[in-house]
Amino acid sequence: MEENKVFLMVKWQVQPGQEEAVRQALTQLVAHSRTEPGCLYYQPHVSTAQPDLIYLYEVYASPAAATAHRETEYFQQIVLQTIVPLLLSREVVAVNPLAEVVNSRF
Template sequence: MSTNHIHVFAKWQVKKGQTGQVLALLKQAAEASRQEKGNLFYQVHQGTADPDTIVLFEGYIDESALAEHRESSHFQSIVVGQIVPLLDSREVTITKPILD
């Protein structure tokens, strides 16, 4: 498969009692991210066994689009500035598709 697409899997463990606030902020961040020129998709998932676990699945046309996303004002202000302090942990894995 020849593609420059980049996929991001982010697993967040939200602090107890903060999931509602994180999801409200994440709705804003997702809407803004989906408007980015290089965004392919931005999906938000919630754990069934643990609703305080949030998993993001994001797609970008290439590495520069991902870099632009991370530098965007909405990412910096909402995700880094407001959401990250409400998390116990945050794990991000950046991948590229290799098989259909």
């Protein structure tokens, strides 16, 4: 694992009745994000117990790549203008893989 990679765990709690709208916007976001040269991994997940909870696991090549992602026009439009107003809460946590059990893919 390289020291400068950025690993993010994102949790969105969607407002009741807005799940489908968020999923549609998220589909567009994922398609764009995965084309970024500094985006190494971008995978959304939905809770099996609470379908209004969406989790994203993101890996970027560097802090600059993570910043560049947030500064794209589509991030501003899809996340900040479309998705965030449909959420009850949004949490972004920077994490690091445990050295003892790192997946060699990253």
